[in-house]
Amino acid sequence: xxxxxxxxxxxxxxxxxxxxxxxxxxxxxxxxxxxxxxxxxxxxxxxxxxxxxxxxxxxxxxxxxxxxxxxxxxxxxxxxxxxxxxxxxxxxxxxxxxxxxxxxxxxxxxxxxxxxxxxxxxxxxxxxxxxxxxxxxxxxxxxxxxxxxxxxxxxxxxxxxxxxxxxxxxxxxxxxxxxxxxxxxxxxxxxxxxxxxxxxxxxxxxxxxxxxxxxxxxxxxxxxxxxxxxxxxxxxxxxxxxxxxxxxxxxxxxxxxxxxxxxxxxxxxxxxxxxxxxxxxxxxxxxxxxxxxxxxxxxxxxxxxxxxxxxxxxxxxxxxxxxxxxxxxxxxxxxxxxxxxxxxxxxxxxxxxxxxxxxxxxxxxxxxxxxxxxxxxxxxxxxxxxxxxxxxxxxxxxxxxxxxxxxxxxxxxxxxxxxxxxxxxxxxxxxxxxxxxxxxxxxxxxxxxxxxxxxxxxxxxxxxxxxxxxxxxxxxxxxxxxxxxxxxxxxxxxxxxxxxxxxxxxxxxxxxxxxxxxxxxxxxxxxxxxxxxxxxxxxx
Amino acid sequence: xxxxxxxxxxxxxxxxxxxxxxxxxxxxxxxxxxxxxxxxxxxxxxxxxxxxxxxxxxxxxxxxxxxxxxxxxxxxxxxxxxxxxxxxxxxxxxxxxxxxxxxxxxxxxxxxxxxxxxxxxxxxxxxxxxxxxxxxxxxxxxxxxxxxxxxxxxxxxxxxxxxxxxxxxxxxxxxxxxxxxxxxxxxxxxxxxxxxxxxxxxxxxxxxxxxxxxxxxxxxxxxxxxxxxxxxx
Numbered sequence: 001x002x003x004x005x006x007x008x009x010x011x012x013x014x015x016x017x018x019x020x021x022x023x024x025x026x027x028x029x030x031x032x033x034x035x036x037x038x039x040x041x042x043x044x045x046x047x048x049x050x051x052x053x054x055x056x057x058x059x060x061x062x063x064x065x066x067x068x069x070x071x072x073x074x075x076x077x078x079x080x081x082x083x084x085x086x087x088x089x090x091x092x093x094x095x096x097x098x099x100x101x102x103x104x105x106x107x108x109x110x111x112x113x114x115x116x117x118x119x120x121x122x123x124x125x126x127x128x129x130x131x132x133x134x135x136x137x138x139x140x141x142x143x144x145x146x147x148x149x150x151x152x153x154x155x156x157x158x159x160x161x162x163x164x165x166x167x168x169x170x171x172x173x174x175x176x177x178x179x180x181x182x183x184x185x186x187x188x189x190x191x192x193x194x195x196x197x198x199x200x201x202x203x204x205x206x207x208x209x210x211x212x213x214x215x216x217x218x219x220x221x222x223x224x225x226x227x228x229x230x231x232x233x234x235x236x237x238x239x240x241x242x243x244x245x246x247x248x249x250x251x252x253x254x255x256x257x258x259x260x261x262x263x264x265x266x267x268x269x270x271x272x273x274x275x276x277x278x279x280x281x282x283x284x285x286x287x288x289x290x291x292x293x294x295x296x297x298x299x300x301x302x303x304x305x306x307x308x309x310x311x312x313x314x315x316x317x318x319x320x321x322x323x324x325x326x327x328x329x330x331x332x333x334x335x336x337x338x339x340x341x342x343x344x345x346x347x348x349x350x351x352x353x354x355x356x357x358x359x360x361x362x363x364x365x366x367x368x369x370x371x372x373x374x375x376x377x378x379x380x381x382x383x384x385x386x387x388x389x390x391x392x393x394x395x396x397x398x399x400x401x402x403x404x405x406x407x408x409x410x411x412x413x414x415x416x417x418x419x420x421x422x423x424x425x426x427x428x429x430x431x432x433x434x435x436x437x438x439x440x441x442x443x444x445x446x447x448x449x450x451x452x453x454x455x456x457x458x459x460x461x462x463x464x465x466x467x468x469x470x471x472x473x474x475x476x477x478x479x480x481x482x483x484x485x486x487x488x489x490x491x492x493x494x495x496x497x498x499x500x501x502x503x504x505x506x507x508x509x510x511x512x513x514x515x516x517x518x519x520x521x522x523x524x525x526x527x528x529x530x531x532x533x534x535x536x537x538x539x540x
Numbered sequence: 541x542x543x544x545x546x547x548x549x550x551x552x553x554x555x556x557x558x559x560x561x562x563x564x565x566x567x568x569x570x571x572x573x574x575x576x577x578x579x580x581x582x583x584x585x586x587x588x589x590x591x592x593x594x595x596x597x598x599x600x601x602x603x604x605x606x607x608x609x610x611x612x613x614x615x616x617x618x619x620x621x622x623x624x625x626x627x628x629x630x631x632x633x634x635x636x637x638x639x640x641x642x643x644x645x646x647x648x649x650x651x652x653x654x655x656x657x658x659x660x661x662x663x664x665x666x667x668x669x670x671x672x673x674x675x676x677x678x679x680x681x682x683x684x685x686x687x688x689x690x691x692x693x694x695x696x697x698x699x700x701x702x703x704x705x706x707x708x709x710x711x712x713x714x715x716x717x718x719x720x721x722x723x724x725x726x727x728x729x730x731x732x733x734x735x736x737x738x739x740x741x742x743x744x745x746x747x748x749x750x751x752x753x754x755x756x757x758x759x760x761x762x763x764x765x766x767x768x769x770x771x772x773x
Contacts, residue, residue: 307739490735507735 005230005255005262007053009281009525013071013138014259014446015053015231017222017422019204021065023140024211025161026424027169028200028287028442030121030186031135031176033081037535038182039134040082044533045175046072046137052526055233068168069140072529073285073521075099077126078134082532084278087539091273095450096284096520099126106455108463108480113515119289120196121188122517133186136287136521137172141165143211151209158211169199190516192427192438200289202424202442213327215425216292216439217477217512219320220327223358224382226418228253230262236352240359243411244385250360258420259283260448265415270448274539278532281525283446286454288518290478291440294429296510308493308504310335318493319476321378322358329378331361334371362386367400369494373476374468380461380475382418385410387467399497400469417461419453420446440516450520474509481511542704546714548595549654549663550705553698555682556643557601562681569681570644574601576677587674588650589769592666593717596709597650599678604641646682651709653716664698665691717768718761725765729756 007015018026033039051069055062074082076097080089095103101115101122109115115123124131141164146153176183187198204211215221227234227241229252234241242250243265256264260272261280272279301319305312314336317323321330323339326346333342346357363379363386366372372379379386388410390403407413427439447453460466463480465473473491474481481489489509495501524532531537543550558569567575577599580586588597619626652663668675668691675694679685688697713720733752737745757764 490731505735505738 002229004232005053005259006281007055007231009527010053010259011071011523011526012051012053012069013422013444014283014420014523015234017225018069018140019213019222019424021056022142022145023069023161024143024158024204024424025165026138026140026202027165028202029137029139029169029172029198030133030200031137032130032132032184032186033078033134033182034184035179035182036081036083038179040533040535042175042179042183043072043082043529045178046070046172047526047529047533049171050526050529053231065142067142067144067164069138070168071138071523073136073523074532075133075136075519075521077129077132079522079532081134083535084532084537085539088273088275088278088537091271091279091539092522093271093284093450095455096522100286100288100519101126103455107458107515109515110480111482112511113480118515118517119188119190121186122289122519124188125519131186131188133519135183136285139165139168139172141168154210190438200426200442202426205425214324215441216294216427216429217297218316218324219322220324221425221441222421223322223327224378226253226258226420228258229255237355237359239356240361243409243415244362246410253415253418257416257418257448257453258446264448275537278524278528278537278539280527282528283448283523284450285521285523286445286447286450286518287521288443288445289426289440289516290443291514291516293435293510293512293514294437294439295433295435297512298432300510300512304506309501318373318376321372321376327358329358329361330372330376331363331366332357364402367402368398368497369400370496370499373491373493374470375465375473375476375491377475377477380468381457383414383461383468385414387413389469396497398494398503413467417453417457418447419457422446440513446523476506476509476512478513479509479511481509483511542706543660544654544658545708547653547655547716548708548712548714549652549658549660550708551648551650551652551660551663551698552703552705553646553648553650553701554602554703555646555648555679555685555701557646557682559643570601570603573646573678573681577601585769587671589767590670591663592670592768593653593663594768595651595653595712595717595720597648597652599646599648602641602645602647604644605639607638608636610635643683646678649705651712653714655716660698660702661695664695668694718765721766721768722758722761726756726758 012018049070051066051071056065076089076092076099079092089097100107101118104110104113104115121131121133125133141161143154143157143161146157148156173185176185185198187196189197189200191197191201205214205216206212207214213220213222224241227238231252235252238252239250242252245251254265254267255262256268256270259280260270260282261276262269264270301312301316305315308315313324317328317330322328323330323333326343328339328342328346333339342357346354349357363372363384367386367389369379374380385402388403388407389400391400395401402410409415422444423442425439425441427437429439430437445454461468462475462478465471465475470492474489476491479489485508488507491506491509493504493506495503528537557573561568562572565572588594588599617631650663652660654660654663672694676685679688684700685697688694715723729752733748737748740748755764
């Protein structure tokens with residue numbers, strides 16, 4: 001690993017998925033600016049509490065993890081209201097300036113995912129200015145290690161977590177009050193039973209009183225996350241998360257893929273606004289509220305699971321590329337027998353070994369998709385080295401192999417399309433037979449270039465299939481499948497070309513996930529926050 | 541072999557557009573051509589969709605070549621930097637002169653099925669017979685087109701304007717257009733057949749397949765097929 005990043009200058013939210021570190025609940029609050037100068041004072045106050053990416057632990061430079069974390073980001077409109085000079089503003093990317101709502105055609109936010117169906121806060125954003133979303137503040141609350149054993153201990157810890165969350169929220173409301181109307185919290189987040197809240201509530205999915213890492217379709221989530229240069233507490237997790245090298249090793253991705261002001265995979269600094277101190281150690285964040293149609297999912301899985309050889313649970317694994325219960329990758333456990341073996345090993349493995357079993361794999365031995373289908377969620381959002389595929393005359397029909405020598409490294413086609421994922425599920429499923437409850441996930445995607453990373457994956461790999469030799473077949477879980485029978489979605493589940501098995505075709509796939517809102521944000525470094533608060537951003 | 545890739549032919553035509561302006565109007569010939577071509581976007585389909593055997597084509601007005609601006613580090617530059625004895629005037633002399641075209645050009649690039657003949661004649665004849673009115677609207681603005689009255693002198697004219705083609709559109713086989721369109725249709729229909737018949741008994745599939753072949757008429761290239769130029773369901 002090269003030089004360690006200035007962890008105290010980077011916001012913690014960028015380098016850590018707090019959910020993994022014992023923060024099972026959070027609130028995301030969105031604010032609008034009514035008075036620039038008082039807003040900057042507010043920013044100064046918040047900045048003094050912002051959680052950085054400093055190492056947590058007992059070492060000499062470490063800090064203990066806080067009871068609640070604070071992180072902050074801005075929209076383009078927000079940066080304008082804060083008085084950033086025009087010459088700095090024009091250096092932000094065009095998609096950030098335009099905002100996510102107006103890019104719906106690129107992102108496939110159509111039909112039920114169209115902005116007219118979004119939560120009021122997102123529907124009204126970027127319409128009349130008074131309701132523009134300017135500031136995002138995330139408050140994550142810790143569930144302290146239980147002091148008693150068993151369920152009782154965990155429940156007490158969660159009660160403490162709720163208390164921390166209320167403390168955090170009270171602090172924020174207090175700071176807003178001190179701004180004397182300079183800052184206003186925006187309402188309009190749909191909660192349970194159509195109630196509108198002035199915050200987005202998120203929390204881990206609970207099962208039998210215990211927190212899980214699952215989302216509402218039943219899948220274990222948040223396993224893979226890119227590992228990049230300069231983050232000391234990520235080094236050991238590079239296999240399967242960094243970039244695949246020709247000799248079988250894995251290397252961390254270039255920092256500049258995820259943080260502005262650092263060299264990226266193209267050996268260049270990513271385009272960034274000026275001055276350097278405004279951009280360096282900051283990044284772009286895509287916030288999306290994704291509703292999950294649990295009834296449609298359950299019904300479809302049941303319907304197809306009856307017909308699918310291998311049964312319902314294997315089929316569910318084929319949708320995503322991982323088994324639902326423990327996230328075992330299909331590439332390592334492609335059928336029921338190998339899954340049982342995997343489970344036995346997994347049960348006795350240490351946490352580090354478990355982590356490697358889940359992440360350390362390639363598609364090198366699955367180039368024809370027999371284990372993990374080409375339209376499975378995992379393969380589409382991170383194809384690893386599998387896009388360098390082709391066939392030669394004489395190869396078995398349906399078989400593909402790695403074409404060597406065409407690209408610099410095995411991961412060349414996907415290394416620049418990686419995304420950091422943050423966020424948590426929201427809501428509870430009270431009735432699995434209905435789609436219209438309050439349940440889904442909030443996903444925040446961090447990258448140095450919204451268009452090259454997030455928007456590309458969304459448009460080319462999720463809502464289209466050409467790069468996977470799948471025509472215009474969409475990704476099974478996230479694709480914007482159409483209800484119009486003329487454009488019914490299908491996906492092929494490949495089989496071993498040398499076998500007698502028949503590929504299975506999923507047809508009339510319903511739209512499982514619907515967009516309910518979101519926006520593009522800039523998450524600055526601590527230095528930039530202080531400069532924005534002080535009003536000294538100067539690009540000349 | 542130049543211009544040919546199997547049965548496919550790559551045609552590149554550069555026709556010099558008349559300099560000056562259209563009689564009685566305040567528009568240059570080249571700008572009129574461009575305006576007319578851009579208006580094709582508003583038609584239901586391109587006029588070229590009526591030309592038999594067309595795979596893919598492109599028409600545009602070429603205003604001028606693009607200048608590369610200052611070169612970086614040519615040999616005389618480097619020597620001039622290193623050795624004072626190399627005169628600056630030598631370095632200036634070998635800098636490229638800015639190139640310019642003498643006319644603006646109508647560029648017509650086309651990939652089509654030419655068959656074993658390996659010549660563009662049949663295609664160009666077909667093009668004239670299908671859309672000579674539209675051809676006149678565009679090409680009348682080019683030098684020498686006043687000599688063109690029929691398919692034969694159209695072919696002669698086009699060959700005079702022809703440049704060697706070595707790059708082909710790679711999204712197509714080199715089969716006749718009717719076969720490719722039928723293949724697309726069959727692929728669509730067969731995908732649906734596969735979906736509908738998944739998991740059924742062999743006997744049922746056999747019976748359904750017979751019906752499928754009846755319905756799709758695989759050997760009939762004129763009916764039950766995609767129309768040329770069709771670009772959406």
